[in-house]
Amino acid sequence: MRAVFLIFGMLFLPFALVAEERESIAVVVPAAYAGKAPEAADLGLIYRRKKLLWPDGTRIQPTNLPPDHILRRQFSQLVLGKAPEALASYWNNLYYHGISPPRVFASEEAVLRFVAETPGAIGYVQGCATDGRVRVLMWIQGDGFVTTHAPDCAHLQEIDPPA
Secondary structure, eight states, rough: OOHHHHHHHHHHHHHHHHTTTOOOOEEEEEETSOOOOOOHHHHHHHHHOOBBTTSSSBBOOOEOOTTTTTHHHHHHHIISSSSSGGHHHHHHHHTTOOOOEEEEEHHHHHHHHHHHHTTTEEEEEEEEGTTTEEEEEEOOOOOOOOEEOOOGGGGGOOOOOOO
């Protein structure tokens, strides 16, 4: 019987750890963006490429991380309600109608650089990975709750050793 519990624990522990490690996601735009934040529902439309323009007429340029990136998987589930691979047929269908999926970047740093330098860009990174190059429109918590309050990133700061 112990063997069954041991095997069960080994199989499901990684899923439990992933659920506990979920951090907030920062949805970011260029620092110069002066518009208001979209509603949470609009974010889904932006990432499904059903909303293509910002209120000022600038073309929205959404970005994604690779499909196997943990943050992409979390963002996709929370915002689009599906895993990235479950959207493949959706994107194939839109592609034949001339609509491309969001650009994919290899890292959060690449997303930050592109968003900072590209008018109309929007992306997402870990909540505590933002800096002055971008403006945070909203944070999405691990439970899907959208907020305008910054996460507590104090746990990431280095503690100086005593002198």
